Amino acid sequence: MSTANMARWAHTHNIPLRPRGGASHHTALRAPEQATDAPAILRAAMTSSNARQRLERFAAALPCSTVTEAARALGIHQSKLTTQINRLEKNRGRPLIERAERGRRMQRTPFSRKLAAAAKRLTGLGGRL
Incomplete structure (x- = not known):
């Protein structure tokens, strides 16, 4: 079965597919579930399996002068x-x-301070922020 036919079949039967080049199917399916466990301010940012990595890297960038x-x-x-x-x-x-x-240095916005504080409360990020 071709990739296109498989995707069409999965769509017809409401079976979610992982994005190409993304994480495993199981990880991709768990991303929305993990978002519901996150603080409200982080939920919209927790849209994929790489969301935690993005939050960690964002938090690590904050003390620096430039990106x-x-x-x-x-x-x-x-x-x-x-x-x-x-x-x-x-x-x-x-x-x-x-x-x-x-x-001039890179500056955090007031919203980013709230986002960083919420990320600290998220399991696994607290020690890194």
């Missing part, structure tokens, strides 16, 4: 960290940081 500096400290590319922060901002519908400009 580039934060990415270096995390050992990832700046574009990847920027993409993850942008996805969090899109999921929450609000800006989380004011990007650094020449001669």
Whole structure:
């Protein structure tokens, strides 16, 4: 059976499929369940199996002066960290940081402070924030 036919069959029978290149099927299916256990402010951000990683990286970026500096400290590319922060901002519908400009540090928004505090309460992130 081709991939397209399998996807069509699964859609017809209301069977969710994991996204291509994503985590395991079990992990992808558990993401919405885990979101209901998260604090209300984090639920919209917990939309995929990589949500915890995005929150951890966002929290790690907060004390840094720039996104580039934060990415270096995390050992990832700046574009990847920027993409993850942008996805969090899109999921929450609000800006989380004011990007650094020449001669000015990256600043947290008041909403990002609330988000970081909620992430501390989320199991597994408390010690890292």
